[in-house]
Amino acid sequence: MSSHEKHDVETSSGHDIAPATSTASNGLALKPTALERERAEQLARLPDPDAGKSPEERAEIDRKLMWKVDLWLIPWLSLLYLLSFLDRTNIGNARLAGMENDLHMFGTDYNLSLTIFFISYALFEPLTNTLLKRLTPRIFFTGIIVAWGIIMTLMGLCHNFAGLLAARFFLGIAEAGLFPGVNYYLSCWYKGSELGARSAIFFSAAALAGSFGGLLAAAISKMDKIGGVAGWQWIFIIEGLATVFVGLFCWWMVFDWPETARFLSEDDKIRLQRRIIQDRQGHAATDFDKKYIYEALKDWKTYGYMVIYMGCLCPLYAFSLFLPTIIAAIGYSGTTAQLLTVPPYAVAALATVTVGFIADRTRWRGYCNIAVVLVGIVGFSMLLGSGDPHVQYAGTFLGAFGIYPTISNSLSWASNNIEGSLKRAVAIGMIVGWGNLNGVVSSNIYISTQKPRYLTGHGVVLAYQVLFLLGGTIFMHFALKAENKKRLSGARDNMNDGLTDEQKLVRGDNRPDFIYTT
Template sequence: MAVADFSSADPSGNTMQGSKASTISSGTDISVAHERAILRKIDLHVIPWLALLYLLNFLDRGSIGNAKLYGLEKDIGIDDRQYLTALTVFFFPYALLEPASNVILRRLKPSIWLSSMMLAWGIVMTCHGLIKDYGGLVTVRVLLGVTEAGLYPGIVFYISSWYKRSEMGSRVAFFFSSATVAGAFSGLLAAAIANMDGVGGKTGWEWIFILEGLATVVVGLMSYWIIQDFPDTAKFLTEQERVFVIRRLQDDMKLSAGGEAFKKDYIWQSLKDWKTWIASMRLFYHVSPAADAHLQWEFTWDWFHATQANLLSVPVYAWGCILTCVIGVLGDRIGSRSYINFTLFTVGLIAYAILIASKSPALSYFAVYLAVSAIYPIILAWIASNVEGAYKRSVTLGMAIGFGNINGAVTANIYRAQDIPWYRLGHGIVLAYIGFGLICSLLYAVLLKQENARRDRGERDEIIEGIDNDHGHERNGIFKSVEEAKTVKGDDWSGFRYTL
């Protein structure tokens, strides 16, 4: 397969050395066994640390729920309505800033942007332990949304810069499974830290914020040296291995892997693409894990003590962790993510239907397992694998995940204290959301399949100078070479096929 010459720029937009670019375009011989060894090396250097970052991110984001269990509202003099408002204001800056954050990540080094983001939100999280009133709570929640914005879509985009489309699902799943680990660990950690109540004149919930925030600051500082950037500069790979990784990505239709200079057109390509908007709506109507604090509230019924509630959440999140990894690997193995996606939404519909109808704590607890089964194994690799062009993919992922997180502002307000213990209003709204999400997923799959069929029939063929093609048409563009068409059009190129 012909490989485009991407010698003009590296992933940060800087000019690459000519000798290096020529090596990339000429290819290199690597055995299958060596290829597997390279992938294992990438897995060990990239995924575990990202999982740690997201684990801390999820811990910090959800710590306000634990603080509520240990007296936050009473100590700072707020009611349930004010608490829900504080939850809500977090999601707006968090969601709105994600696309811009991904563009910045692409232009800067991930080691700088991700680490700086983490350091900033660690400081803000620590300040949560110093608040004294409602105004202070709202302020730190807004700042937390600003400083955390972009981590999740940034990491998903970053992973997509290292792996082929058929390899992404399992890697994203293993990274994302840290959220479920955090969900389980959060309750245990909070229960332990709460025992510090009175130490240094501070309450247990204040220590939850302070200690978790300081841990984030430490890891953020370490990240400047631990996070690798993009494949062409990875220090843990040899020169030959770096060339091979870029070449195999280019052969997998990730033609921008060797570098892509920033152009505003790439952003507009994403904003004008129907896939961006349908994918965004699909995630908007998916139950956002970031907003899933009600799972913890499920266990705060009158017959449970706060510590018991936290402990009961542990096996639920453990189940979510296992299933997330299984679904990620399964998607890569079978090569079709649409049917898995449809199944997850269906399970979610069943789960929330049970929660609405249930009058038994045991049955509701079972339904929560089903809900987690549908919530956590989000098929983000399906979105990332269908967008070519580093900047376009970064904006598309930022938009899609940003829409999903706006959902958090809704779900933060529909699980109200007065609805204890069954929360039928909240469950009903989430059920409707999942139904719309399933519709969006079906539409996404149908349109992708139709577009692939059009390309198979030659309806999207470009005119390539020097090549006779009866299907070529001016409306699809006129290019000097196939390589130019690939580079300019990205996933709009007639030879690109979407994955279902």
């Protein structure tokens, strides 16, 4: 088995794995399934460094191992995503610092500069996990981060609107690989039941980027005219150079797979590989096997999660790109407006991590989405229905709370229920790509002529949350519960009758013994 195949293991399910052998109702052992044979073969290739230890001793060793992995992976990856989100959304802060006047932008020019980013971002995002697996994570992450840092820096040297559009287009291409790439990368290190909390911490960096971006922009904009460079240009230049600096360190901070991690002992490398193999509910997909791609395309769950995720992403980008504009419309300007963008994001970051831990512990991903989005619906109803600045500002807090936790929770939910690493990579690519394509909608709903109420913008966000996020979540929750009921009752036991072992393996989560997370 190659190093790459070793890590193409299924970590999607948080449910307990099947025992090494199956047992019939009369107590007699049944012939091991193809899955059980495959798992046993893979484990046999790896020695057990903890042979003879008690379950309590093994649990303590495992706890210390994962703490070590957490400390190395999560802070660094979160920093990368903070920079990513900061670099794509700081254009809102630059707008407050006078970018439109200097670049002679009028009417919907600002909206177009946002739209062009999402076109390239959404088109290239589904392709990036394939590139990551071919190049290895170290080369891939270092390359894309240095590339977008350079583009960000050059954006600060733009002297006209056309230059800004070109920079935003290439920024979308360079940034497209980070979010899906990190989600796949984490699945090579963690069990499915551990992904939600880690993804939530990672994604909370997006909210922190909003807070940090407002503080940083308030400080950098004070450099206006230093060296003959405008304050908004310094925002792009300094944040771009910081990204390049951090990106270069990826070569030493990112390890391709657990067996190449220098921060782990040889025994810990083996432990990590064994725990991932043991977590699998299903077959490890063969790289680039078209059968698994077709399975992702045919799976109704892929399209269900695409609907949910578009309900997450349109509100996310509308909020992050236009919060400075909304704050300015309420009646604040300059440094005060920049600083007032910070507290809503801080609330969003805390909510994201909290909901991530709750969802991992309870496995109630559908219920968590429903509870969170209801808060967001209240927040945007306040923004839509009131002209009172205090009510509107309070609405931004509830709006942020109702948006950010649903991103990581929805993707973890999809990962839990889509089995087979290649099928999951394709499905997640489709889900995330479609979600980000809705950034085009987000970019064009806050119309400058509707200042200060922005009724179209708030109304569209509210509709996305009610129809797609809430409606899609309710549908998926009850559809999966109904399917689980059929499988547990034995009504699906014959669903794979007549299929060969290989055909059954390709079916992935479409097996009668796979129980969905609801």
